[in-house]
Amino acid sequence: MKNVSDEMSELMKKKNLNQNYQQLMNSVYSDPDVKQFLKEHKKELSDDVVKRSASKLYEFVNEKKKLKDGNENFAKGYQPTLVLSDHLIDVSYRPTQALINKQKQEQFASRIKSISMPKGIKKASLSNYDQTADRAEALEKSLDFIESYEDNPKQFQQALYLYGPFGVGKTYLLGAIANRLASDGFSTVLIHFPSFAVEIKNAIGNNQVGGKLDEIKTAPILMIDDIGADSMSSWIRDDILGVILEYRMQNELPTFFSSNFSMDQLEEEHLKINSQGDDEPLKAKRLMERIKFLSRPVELNGRNRRNK
Known part of the structure; x- marks a missing residue:
């Protein structure tokens, strides 16, 4: 040659x-x-x-x-x-410089894996986060987490359980946190939990449940969006969500959540009653213990930003 x-x-x-x-x-x-x-x-x-x-x-x-x-x-x-x-x-x-910028963008994109999340989260930014009085605490605690995690990623950092009404920016904030972490070299997986549950059910026939579950439960940082949006079967609650949270609790892996329910509401109005209508308080309490270990509640309020 x-x-x-x-x-x-x-x-x-x-x-x-x-x-x-x-x-x-x-x-x-x-x-x-x-x-x-x-x-x-x-x-x-x-x-x-x-x-x-x-x-x-x-x-x-x-x-x-x-x-x-x-x-x-x-x-x-x-x-x-x-x-x-x-x-x-x-x-x-x-x-x-064009190639360097392209490679940086590809590396940045590879650090964020999203499953059934809205496209808008790719552009979510903490600098563009609308800081009002009823959203200031969430932003402050998000920045605290990022600083603590980046200073010592091997030490367990309790993440956030963001809850509040529809459209107040819970999902956007998760995306903004993930993007900031990605820009600093840290990887995150974001999942829209109701959609993920459907995907898991569809994977049963293809023998792919184990692989999908391993990918989620071992993520360095996991964000579970919209938990409680749909009723879930005992199998999804105990053998999917329960397994994910048990693994992450045992391995002290940061796990974020967003929900329209407070923690108490999630336990009483969602996790306790399965899709068949069965009342299973002990299983709900067991799951909530893991959520509370992994995250601390932060309430978001304000206007519905989906209705402009």
């Missing part, structure tokens, strides 16, 4: 550039970056070395021009840079 320098040398010959070699190299030597490089390394570069590196200098100028003109260069996403290598001039290719 030919390297780019060989190709440049052949190109120079094919275009009969040798006849106009001096004119060509004059344009190369007049390039500001070439001039600056030769000036900086004047003591290290003899005239003979500069001549022997002509094809490298030509490569650098030619590839740089392609990039400037918006054309695809030799190494897509990389920009040429002159370097010294083994006492000769060489060309190194380094990532462009």
